[in-house]
Amino acid sequence: MLGIYYTNAWDAKSQPFMSTRLRSENGKPYPVAEVFTGGVLNQEALAKYGIPRLTGSFAYAMFMANAAIGALIAHCFLFWGGDVVRAYKSSREGRHDDRHHAHMAKHYKEAPWWWYIALLVLSFVLGLIVVTTQHITLPAWAYVVSLLLGIFIAPLSTLLYSRYGNGIATNNLSKMLAGLILPERPIGNMYFAAWSHNVISNAVNLSNDLKMGEYLKIPPRVMFLTQVYGTILGGFINYAVMISIVNGNRDLLVNSDGNSSWSGATLQSYNTNATSWALAKYLYKTGARYALVPIGLAIGFGMVAVHRVIAHFVPKIRNFSLYDVNLPQFIQYAGYIPYNASQTCVLFSQIIAGFFVQFYLRNYRPRIFKDYSYLVTGAFDGASLAALFILSFAVFGAGGPSVPFPKWWGNNVDGYYDLCPAPE
Incomplete structure (x- = not known):
């Protein structure tokens, strides 16, 4: 990131460094609402305001995030493909190599497959109703494609999470594909990415719950019903809390990169990705930074392929196994801060x-x-x-006015605690 800034790569010095918002050529925020009328590109407004720009740090972060996705796909197939095949065969044969699962299979009834199928059908129909009635600029066929993309990525993310307890952010791939098949529709792009990403994130989280249920000896049917109940209840709670926070801090979230309490930067990065990919065919004509995204996928995949070849011929260096190196996570966290705008004190x-x-x-x-x-x-x-939770509502203004702590050198009340990104 320092190299990008001081070499002025992608005109990095012309934009507020580490900002996650879409920018105009003069460095000011890009007027997304004026350019996209009713969620669809307005050609006259685009001609008036020009092509949007990204900060150099955010372009770098997009590149690294997509390289991590390519690395994830390659790692799962090249390093763990054999394990997956063996696990599938043992499951088909009724063998349980995991003692916890063997105990559960012996003493408890498994949740029937038709329970999962029924839940899938119900969820699909509810989503289809939203797509066809709420004017979100996402056609029904694109909704199906988004789910299929999530179904492809979900097992890979679940496999990585089961090994490391950590995952890879894959929603950049969803936004890129949506930008290609749904040009000039940023709202449709966001919905496409949301449907796809929720398939992945829920697969990871619910699989995690099921495995935890085996460790704690919770009957599978009880765990299934608990998950359904918790998901429905959590949906309402999350919606209520989100509405309260957004209404109470709207100007902060919409018109800035956030502060130490509320990170508008993360929401803005979601909006920036969706909008920039909606303009993909225009952006590729103006600079190489957008071409770095699909290139990142290929580079990440290639790095893991090289790693696999090296590990085959040199499996160990002293007592350290090269098979224990996980490039997807190294790559993701090499670009983590500018993409998520995480305060470094949080990482510390x-x-x-x-x-x-x-x-x-x-x-x-x-x-x-x-x-x-x-x-x-x-x-x-x-x-x-x-x-x-207590601080959010009592001090940080989640449900009313905020009551900031006194300002001193260790508490930057006007921005992020680590003073980065700099106020605009």
């Missing part, structure tokens, strides 16, 4: 927590690590979320 807190558990407890308190590490990390998670 995550590193401290990981260092405490994986270094201190593992090496110096092995009994606690072995018996209680899951409880310790669960306590971290639950306590931080509880504190965040």
Whole structure:
């Protein structure tokens, strides 16, 4: 990122560095609402306001995010393809290589397949009703394509998450494909990406729940019904909280990159991607930064292919196995900050927590690590979320006026705590 800025790559110095918003050529925010009337491109307005620009940091982040997607696809097929085939064959033969699953299969009734099929049909019909009645500029056939794309990526993301407890953001691929098949429709692009990405994210999260249910010996049918209940309840709660936050902080979220409490940058990056891909055929004529996105997919795939060849001939370096290297995650986090606009103090807190558990407890308190590490990390998670919920409504203005803490050198009340990105 420093190299991009100081070499002025993609005219990086002409735009506010690390901003995730779509920009005009003069560096000001791009008037998306005027250019897209009713969610469809207005050619006269485009001619008036010109082609939008991206900051150099955001273009780099888009490239790295797509390279990570290409690497994910390659890694799953080239490194784990054999494991998947063996697992599929053992399942077909009724063999259970996992003792937890074998215990559950022996003592509890599995949720019938028709339960899943019925839920799939119901969900598909509800989504189809939204697409055909709510004027979201997304045709029904594109809705089906978005689901098929999610169905293809979901097993790959689930496989990575099951191995590492972490995933790869794949919604950039959805937005790119939507921009190609639905040009000049940013709202349709966002809905396409949302449908596709939710197939992936829910597959990962619900599979995680099912596996946790096996560890805790929760009957599969009970877990299935609990997931349905939790998803429906969570949908209403998430909607209510989101509406409260957006209504209370609309100007901050829409007209800036956010502050230390509310990151409008993440929402703006979603909007920026959808809008820029809706203008893909115009943008490719103006600069190479947009061509970097599909190139990123190919480069990520190629890097993993080279890694696989090297690991085949040099499987270990001393005691370190090259098969343990996971390039998709290395690549993703090499471009993580400008794409997600994460405050570096947040990442620092995550590193401290990981260092405490994986270094201190593992090496110096092995009994606690072995018996209680899951409880310790669960306590971290639950306590931080509880504190965040209370602070959001009591201090940060989620449901009313905010009550900021006093300003001092460690509390930048006018922006991000780490002073980055700089105020515009």
